Amino acid sequence: MEKYSSMSFCSTSTRNGDEPKANYRGRDRSYADLAEFIDEKAEQLDISAVPSKAAELHCLFDNARDSIIALLAFARKTGVLLEGLHHLTILNSLLRDDAGKxxxxxxxxxxxxxxxxxxxxxxxxxxxxxxxxxxxxxxxxxxxxxxxxDPYGACFRVPCNHQGCSMTKAVSFGNPAEMLDAERLTANEIWYCRYHREAAFLQGGIISDEFLPVLERIRQSPGLAQKDTGAKRDDIQFLQSVGLLTVEKVTYGTRLLCYQIALTDEGHAMLDKLSVAVAVA
Structure with a gap:
């Protein structure tokens, strides 16, 4: 990890004409690209040895202020026309107020x-x-x-594994520990949207990882009702349609009481396959 110092961002230029090792070049790049570049730099920094982050931030503000003033003064002296309003706006944001704050x-x-x-x-x-x-x-x-x-909510999004599909699934969280769990889950999760999951199964024998706990519950308690499986009705219908589940109606006279769900032999084999894949991962 890169050790942090207040000179980290002040020494990217050289006087002998050599290009710096890492720099952000190209004004045609989007703000998103620039933000990503800054995120990468931040990830590399180790600020654990900084005794006072407040003092260090003041120092960086002052260095940035002095650098912009030097840039504008040099440009004016040499007759170079810069976008002064933009630079002055940035400069003003770096200055202390009348109370030095x-x-x-x-x-x-x-x-x-x-x-x-x-x-x-x-x-x-x-x-x-x-x-x-x-x-x-x-x-x-x-x-x-x-x-x-985040205006889009506290969640990570898992893309559909089908090539070219833009569908995503949200994995939500409510506390920092849940965020880390969701982050680990979404990093490697295999997921297919409702439009492509049947093709994934028929062509490659693949189903979404999210069905693993559903199949495990059904194996542990054959005859579960749909509400006890943790799956939506259309998920159960999909698993039944590809031959992994059997769904039997429980009736009393002409009255439907519930559906009882159990794994087929193919369902047991798929669960074993998924369990091995998770263990290896």
Whole structure:
């Protein structure tokens, strides 16, 4: 992991004409590309040895301020026309107010809140204490808080394994530990949407991983009702249609009481296959 220092972002240029080892080039790139690049840089940083994040952030703000001022002054001196309004807007955001304070936004309990830079260490200590209470790292808690504020909801999305399909399945979570579980699950999960799951089974003998616990429950308790399997009705109908389940009606006279569900021989074989695949993974 890259050791953090306040010079990490100040030494990417060279005076001998050599290109820096890692840099972001190309103004035609999207903001999403730039955000991804910054995320990668952040992932590489180790800030564990920074004694005060507030002091370090002030230092980085001051360095950025001085660099932009030097850039604009040099450009003006040489007659280079820059997009001054954009640079001045950025410069203004880096300056302290009349009281010498800077306000920043950070995450707290799933919400973006404004705090003074000088209060960053206290906010960081509170987050660290909460992370220890939740049994996760500070960075994992921070990712959870960011996810909780996502307008699309606190979830990861699993794409359909069928090539070219744009369907996805949401895997939701409600706390940091559940987020990590969902993250691990979605990293390797095989899932087919309702439009492609039959073709996946008929052509390759593959079913979605989400059916593993359903088949396990039915094996452990043959004759389960649909509501006790943990599966939706159309999921049971699909598993029955491909020959993995039998569904028998239980009636009293002409009255339908329930459906009893059990594995077929093919269902037992598929469950064994899925269990081995999960164990290997």
């Amino acid at each position: 800077r306000t920043i936004k950070t995450w707290c309990n799933g919400k973006l809140v404004s705090i003074d830079v000088d209060d960053l260490d206290a906010a960081d200590a509170a987050r660290l204490a909460l992370a220890e209470q939740c049994g996760v790292s500070e960075q994992e808690l921070l990712r959870f808080e960011q996810r909780m504020a």
